[in-house]
Amino acid sequence: VKQVLTVADHETPADRVPGHAVDVAVALPVFATFTYQVPDPLADILEVGKRVLVPFGKRRVTGYLLGPAEQLPGVSLKPIAAVLDDKPLFPSAMVPFFQWIADYYIHPLGEVVQAALPSGINIADQMVYSLTDSGREVLSSQSLAAPEEKVFLALNQGPCRLSRVKRSAGKTFSPAMLTTWQQKGWIAGERRLVGASTRSKAVPYVFPMSEIPDPHRLSGARRKVLALLAQEGPMALADLRRRSPSSANLVRAMARDGQVQLMPKTVYRDPFGTAIIPDQSPELTVEQQSALETIGTALGKGFETFLLSGVTGSGKTEIYLHLARRVIDQHKTVLVLVPEIALISQMARSFRARFGECVAVLHSGLSNGERFDQWQRILNGQATIVVGVRSAVFAPLADPGLIIVDEEHDDSYKQEGALRYNARDLAVVRARQCAAVAVLGSATPSLQSAYNARRGKYRQVNLFERVDNRVLPRIVVEDLTAAREEQGVRRFLTPCLMEAMQATLDRKEQVLLFLNRRGFAGTLVCAACGEPMRCDRCDISMTYHQKSNAYKCHYCGFSRAAATRCSRCGSDRIKRLGLGTEKLEAKIRELFPRAAVARMDRDTTARKGALLKILKDLRDRKTDILIGTQMVAKGHDFPFITLVGIICADLSLSLPDFRAGERTFQLLAQVAGRAGRGQTPGRVILQTYNPDHFSIEAARHQDFEAFYRQEIEFRKALGYPPLTRMIQIRISGADKAAVARMAETLGDRCGRFIADQARFRSVAMLGPAEAPLQRIADQYRWQLLLKDRDAAPLHLLVNKLLFGRDGYNRTGRIKIQVDVDPVFLM
DNA sequence: AGCACGCCGACT
């Protein structure tokens, strides 16, 4: 790989590592860090935060340089093979942050760093197999069994990595075949460095030469090129060709004749695509001013966390912008987290309008290359403000003075997958380590943060008024039980809502209908025998999607044709019960044929740019009625919507999860807040089967206090967070019985620890039990939930359980995952 | 992760 650097830098590195041994975390699922010897030629270029290529067992892998190490007595160290970066990829101040994450989330340190950095940059030795001449001859003349044939065909295309050989052979792959072929001399195996698919982008650039002999003797075309370069300075060859359509060979000829210089230049891949439109700060209200002063005076004075609790439309963003200005003036940097990609453009636009080019964005919508370039801009100080989704909490900002988490209650901050972290919590940890100020903003704070504020861990700052004295929407609750006996559309649209919609449309205003279930119908049931239609791989009810005329599983994405018969009795009469956004859209189009209807859910926004178009049409008033799932509740600004209809407020209430009430309250309060953000006051009609439930009652009055008092009592009584801490251990695998056995074994071991050791006496163990979603994508799932008042015994217990003598962290076909502070317990 | 070592069942 060309990028391997071995030549010394000229600058003196700031974080040079002294001594002859360094501490390295490898990018592998390995919990320990490793000590390597530093060869003399590399001593000058080693810095904390650079990647190194290190021998690890039989191969070489990418590692992250964490700092100097003690020479261990009696251990002979292997030397570092190469340094992979000419500048560190993260500031050395972030090493303790990574270490904290590895400890707290019980995850290998090297994988934590890998998750933090842009992906696709690492290299490692991999086995690469290629066909020999005799192998090609023999194998092409023989008739082969199916898997052998497939492997041969793959190898015949050219050398293949082991992973590709495996994939081409399919499920029946056996490494013995490769060994045999190798012994017979048909294939050759070789260890080769592969990877680094993401790198900086360089394009041919044309530079004018300072002195050209006899310019008047040049051809007209050549003079035109030189004139352009003289006027505009050096430019990319592609741009030059666009400006002056000349033959591709002309510039090369000019370079050969010494009239211009042609050199590759690193360019920056721009993810914005839109120009910056500067704006002016509006005048702050008295309340905003006072909130700004409270938080502003804390800036630069060490770590502190604020919970900025402000009703929707109270102008939190404006406060973020003012705080950021103060921090930038103090020559520090700012990190802004938002829950999801769709909200980045709004937030980034606000920041770019005020701060210009020094804003970087980080989100999953970027290509690896764009993300890499944003990372470089942050590293070299061009970007001092970062706006991003949860993974942006790892942005390599040198000296953050302010970390903002907008809509802090949002579940999107929880990262699922291999490394499970909560970016909102990490933002506070990072702020503490950097002695920075953290601001958590929300109209409906999480119970966790509200609890922290009440205990004095966070400082609470409130914004009660909407800017311009806009009034909060009036919320009317409609009882759906009365409509239960109705037929057709009247079952889910009360007369009150219908009339309000008609009146709103007559006034040429916009309507938002919220229904937290996508697809066409809720449950699919066989009309003949009553058997529900379930996903083959997940045992979960499927949902009908009209557009694709298929049943879909919302958990694994599995889909089957709508012609499928009942799995029990074979009947083709499948009844569709309940309601999803897709069916609602169809019904609304029938009822209001002259209205322009749009739908916003995961299905209609899957395509890139689709969501932005929906939002733009809404802003341009091309849409009259917007139908959406919880996606519409996420902080988008809908200035012309004056009526919000909540079709069924109960959907999220019935989930088997202790946070169901909290989610419902947040969702309803957020959706209600979408009404009347413009000059016209809003109205909300909330339909429900449980009008007396306290979550719904509290959402109706937008009364967080009332909700908090009730909910916290409930959590206290049942011993749930935020009054306790939890760690969930999830056991999954394809072998149903083996998963169950492993879960029982772990449960036994865990139970014995708790019974035998006094320090674990306070830990409560729930389970092991089959997970509420027993099977997802053919993986059977069990879980073990551990609860305690404090985090420390829980961590110690899980560490003993997984890493003690005969630990269970890596057991063949069965996967054991640890989820610290789990959010989704299904 | 990937690789070696070591233990048991199914074949030449």
Place this chain on the structure above:
DNA sequence: GTCGGCGTGCTC
């Protein structure tokens, strides 16, 4: 008798 499956341990 050996071949090859996979559970277990290690990588500076």
